[in-house]
Amino acid sequence: MCSGGGNAILLPALRDKIEIHQIDFQRPRPALVSELGEENQGCPKLILGEPTRSIPPEVAVKEAKGCRFISGDIEICRYLAKTYGVGEPH
Numbered sequence: 001m002c003s004g005g006g007n008a009i010l011l012p013a014l015r016d017k018i019e020i021h022q023i024d025f026q027r028p029r030p031a032l033v034s035e036l037g038e039e040n041q042g043c044p045k046l047i048l049g050e051p052t053r054s055i056p057p058e059v060a061v062k063e064a065k066g067c068r069f070i071s072g073d074i075e076i077c078r079y080l081a082k083t084y085g086v087g088e089p090h
Contacts, residue, residue, distance in 0.1 A: 013085070013086055014080065018080075028041060035065065036067055039064075040064050040071075044072070044073055045069050046080075047068075047069045048061070048070070055079070056082040
């Protein structure tokens with residue numbers, strides 16, 4: 001989930017592989033609060049579904065309300081690069 005834009009929506013290789021939800025910038029962000037709790041409503045977030053892909057050891061995964069997620073643009077880009085073969089963040 002992201003407020004405003006997001007680099008992932010620009011990558012054609014990801015369009016059919018991940019689901020992207022854009023949310024309003026203004027807080028509170030009910031969609032994120034319901035999934036991850038009020039303390040985790042900052043953007044961007046990548047909420048991980050069922051563990052069908054292994055998580056690269058260099059990617060920090062957090063958990064809240066039973067959901068696993070990745071925070072921050074660099075960390076999300078690192079995960080996408082390692083698991084989907086798109087460009088590495090720099």
